[in-house]
Amino acid sequence: VDVLDGIAQGFAVALNPVNILYVFLGVLIGTVIGVLPGLGPTATIALLLPLTYEIEPHTAVILLAGIYYGSMYGGTITSVLLRLPGEAASVVTTFDGYEMAKQGRAGPALGIAAIGSFVGGVLAVVGLALLAPPLAALAVSFGPPEYVALTALGILLVTYLGTGSALKSLSMAALGLLLATVGQDPIEGTTRFTFGQVALFDGLDFVAVAMGLFGVGEILHSLERTEKVQAVTRKIRHIWPSRTDLRDSAGAIGRGSVLGFLIGVLPGGGGVVSSLASYALEKRRAKDPSRFGRGAIEGVAGPETANNASSTSAFIPLLTLGIPANVVLALIFGALLVQGVTPGPQLIDQHPEIFWGVIASMFVGNLMLLALNIPLVGVFVQILRVRAGVLAAFALLVTMAGVFSVNNDATDMWVVLAFGLLGWLMKKTGFEPGPLVLAFVLGPILERAFRQSMLISGGSLDVFVTRPISGGLLAVTALVVVVSIVTSRRRARVLHRHGVPAATHDELTPAEGDR
């Protein structure tokens, strides 16, 4: 009954005209940037973050969430039509989606992706509504040792589950942790690496770092790309898949929903991992695996469903524990903090309008996306004609103004430029900014929790293994190390075989995408 009350309250929030407008804006922006290969959800959310300070916290999250799952739809379009993943999670869709397009079946490929995304999104919303409140109740018993285990696991997962080189990911995570130590010591209050600058007492500003790495770095990188996008001339017909298509995909959509939901909840999980996992699962289950890579509709339906489901379930750790599962959620975490709302176990009780409102808005947003995508695919593709130079200049302006507005502090301007440069260099050398930013966000939580644990336990490390939840999480961490070494090798082979084209950015970028 509590859940039903909550959902009713959520719809009251989500169906408020202002929020309907923001959901619509979110999914529209998401779709557009999903189509544009230069810009992913991370960069876009980083760019738009400052614009959300003036709106209500729940409306801000509704908008940002809309961009996130909206981009999952948008990314599909270019993957299918041009073999150009608009965002990283759609890399897998190029395998079979583009093949279908070559066979004249672009319509059904896009159609099934939209339907799958809708089903995955809605099922994940239901899961979120049912599972998050009991998890939040459990989360109250999460003390410092549990946070240590969880953040350690998260940092490890984001580096190991990445599709690129584990060594590069680990080194970026280490750099993120190091950068996180700048500022006042969380326990003693003494200053570290501040060089006497009061502006650095609170550490480097997260928004400035993230917008530098993802926003400015991405802008610089996209200006370098000179390749021309082929004009889309082929007409897209019969978007609605045939009955055979639907029957073939039904299982893949169902499995993709569950798999995507589960992977999304994991710290470090997210779009790319879930779509890769779903693709691997479908291929393994198929009676004739050789159809995959030659236009198998399950190879589009499963991953597209999974990445959308994961983008919804990724909200669970943030809304219940205050721990962002991936970089996009880290940005949304930042947006809430700036608004004076601390995500954590108390969020559902104290800000039900955020929790339930966002859930209900996701349902509304997914419905809008289905309605938008099926008839408007042709229109969205035309967005590819916008000149990169125009887009870049505008984006840079918004970034700089936005960063300044956070603290009214000119130091942040230098931080964003320095990290922009760093982000650009990292892209060129195949280092992913994702692990760096996530480690930068989780680092202070990890450090504070570790030292709190030491204070509470009187300096004994036993506390981490004797408490059941933290001990369990650390056991999982150990398991992940073993398992991920095996799977990352297998995944590298899959990617290699398909010769995926330049996947641009986000969450976890395949290293070979940077050529």
Next chain:
Amino acid sequence: MNRLRLAATLVAALLLASCGAGQRSEQPEVYPSEQIRLIVPYTAGGPTDIAARSLGSYMEGVLGQTVMVENLPGASGSAAYQELVSADPDGHTLSMTALPTAVLNYLTNDVGYTRDDFAPVGVITQVPSALVVPAASPYADLTALFAAARTDPALVSVGTPGATNTHAAETKRITQLYGVPLTVVPFEGAQEVLTALLGGNVAAGFVNASQDILPSIESGQLRVLAVGTQARLPYLDSPTFVEQGYPELTRSTTTFGVVAPAGTPSAVIAQLEQIMRAASVDPETRRSIGERYVPDQFMGSAELAALFTEAEQTFQGVASGG
């Protein structure tokens, strides 16, 4: 191109000159002659920000000049205080302040100011603090809690909302003055202390009895063992530290006030003090800043200055070196 640039420069110069002229034509005694900046050392939407905005709108009504509230969060307020002390001491730049945090900042680290760089104007609100335990706590009262700490120093951890803030410093004073070994566990904000208390991860919490904690006390999730004021509070049914035998523990109340840069003319300070005194009895202003926190007796420039001195003397011994 060159001509255009010349023209632009000329226009800019003229504009600047006209601004200057406008300023000069005013008599220096007339205050305020331009808009007033009221700096808030914390983020928008917090209690300090709300207090600043209500006071600001009251001041606008009286002074007939715009009061620009400007949020400069960071470094426990030090970023804002640095900005304040580098401004012209003419009363057109003011800042909100929170004591003892403003003093603890410069006792802990070199932050580029001390209390000598401020000209205190007056007090807006005072928020008392409370030592709380979760409802299920085995410690029935302060005596039981402190007795447990004395038998096993590692047993009693006290969560505080920050590392260098009032509550951490006052907890250290308990240990120093009364020999009660308490372990200070700093969290980030009162919300996290609340979660740690409810999850049973710290034995007690030392926090402000402000709007964000009171609901948990009223609903019975938390029990108050002691409040840090001289006399009992009308809205909390709890004994004070003083009446339980700890007369020194009255320094953890947070005082929110207004300061100007040192060197601001005393006439201007007196004028501002007068406005704050009037604001403190204005029903609408009182309501929007939280009536129960407005002191019964208005505290002006001299009283705020005394609080600065007192805070410095009280916490000198505990702030440095942790």
